[in-house]
Amino acid sequence: MELGNIGFIGGGNMGEALIKGLIKSAIPARNIRVAEPNEARARQLTERYGVICGSDGVEVVRQSDLVVLAIKPQIVPVALPAIAGAFDDSKLLVSIAAGVTTAALEVYFQGAPRVVRVMPNTPALAGAGAAALCSGAHAGKEDLSIALHLFEGVGTVHVVSESQLDAVTGLSGSGPAYVYMVIEAMAAGGVLEGLPMDTALALATQTVLGAAQLVKESGEHPAVLRDQVCSPGGTTIAAVKELEEKGLRAALIKAVSKAAKRSRELGRN
Numbered sequence: 537m538e539l540g541n542i543g544f545i546g547g548g549n550m551g552e553a554l555i556k557g558l559i560k561s562a563i564p565a566r567n568i569r570v571a572e573p574n575e576a577r578a579r580q581l582t583e584r585y586g587v588i589c590g591s592d593g594v595e596v597v598r599q600s601d602l603v604v605l606a607i608k609p610q611i612v613p614v615a616l617p618a619i620a621g622a623f624d625d626s627k628l629l630v631s632i633a634a635g636v637t638t639a640a641l642e643v644y645f646q647g648a649p650r651v652v653r654v655m656p657n658t659p660a661l662a663g664a665g666a667a668a669l670c671s672g673a674h675a676g677k678e679d680l681s682i683a684l685h686l687f688e689g690v691g692t693v694h695v696v697s698e699s700q701l702d703a704v705t706g707l708s709g710s711g712p713a714y715v716y717m718v719i720e721a722m723a724a725g726g727v728l729e730g731l732p733m734d735t736a737l738a739l740a741t742q743t744v745l746g747a748a749q750l751v752k753e754s755g756e757h758p759a760v761l762r763d764q765v766c767s768p769g770g771t772t773i774a775a776v777k778e779l780e781e782k783g784l785r786a787a788l789i790k791a792v793s794k795a796a797k798r799s800r801e802l803g804r805n
């Protein structure tokens with residue numbers, strides 16, 4: 537599928553993750569334009585990826601077939617009116633702004649804007665993203681296919697209903713931060729027990745990666761795989777007991793819920 541010219545409004549952390557992922561997936565840098573008001577950041581993106589960067593959002597929209605809105609949700613009410621006039625029916629808007637609904641985006645446009653809302657995550661930078669998306673009132677099947685194709689280039693994608701996107705934000709959008717905390721803490725435990733930090737970090741990282749890979753490849757429920765590690769009277773069950781007492785699972789369940797709640801709040805702004 538030909539994606540044409542892709543424009544980014546905002547070249548921050550998530551914008552860069554997608555740009556890098558897209559270039560890795562063989563989208564030519566000359567097809568990617570970025571509107572980024574921070575000049576140093578814009579230069580950095582051009583140096584790193586060869587993409588065309590400027591500060592003029594209207595110009596980026598004019599030159600693009602697909603526009604990724606990658607600015608903070610709080611900036612949307614200021615930034616979107618300034619570029620909305622440059623859209624016409626030939627252009628697709630793909631928003632990744634947490635919490636901002638397709639209906640809230642559509643009000644900035646005349647007519648029937650084609651809007652798809654996506655919640656990606658930063659592992660897209662490594663081609664291992666997890667994203668979910670839904671279409672707005674005027675986006676057709678073809679628009680959904682284009683957005684699916686775009687994000688399949690940088691990881692896995694699920695189609696969900698818009699009401700589920702806040703849950704997705706709490707789980708996989710924010711989730712990498714939880715996993716980094718787990719890796720960091722496991723490595724710290726290794727250091728406490730005498731390992732050098734680089735060895736401890738490498739072991740913790742590969743353990744998380746390998747465990748995730750096994751969940752995916754085996755198709756087993758994680759609880760079954762956990763039980764396979766727990767030898768009777770062994771080391772793991774002693775650790776699992778500690779994690780249960782300290783509320784690891786409850787804390788993660790609550791964390792996902794808190795982030796989803798914050799996503800809903802951002803949508804009300």
Ligand SMILES: NC(=O)C1=CN([C@@H]2O[C@H](COP(=O)(O)OP(=O)(O)OC[C@H]3O[C@@H](n4cnc5c(N)ncnc54)[C@H](O)[C@@H]3O)[C@@H](O)[C@H]2O)C=CC1
Nearest residue numbers: 545546547548549550551606607608609615632633634656
């Ligand atoms: N960072 C993450 O893990 C994820 C972020 N998101 C969403 O992606 C969006 C961007 O987040 P980040 O990249 O983390 O933020 P960021 O703050 O790193 O990047 C935003 C960029 O937008 C630029 N910007 C500000 N005003 C602008 C304007 N008028 N026109 C063009 N660019 C402008 C800023 O200079 C900045 O470089 C947010 O809406 C966030 O909810 C979604 C999924 C994951």
Ligand SMILES: O=C(O)[C@@H]1CCC=N1
Nearest residue numbers: 634705708709710711
């Ligand atoms: O923290 C945030 O608001 C963004 C959305 C999902 C991940 N980062």
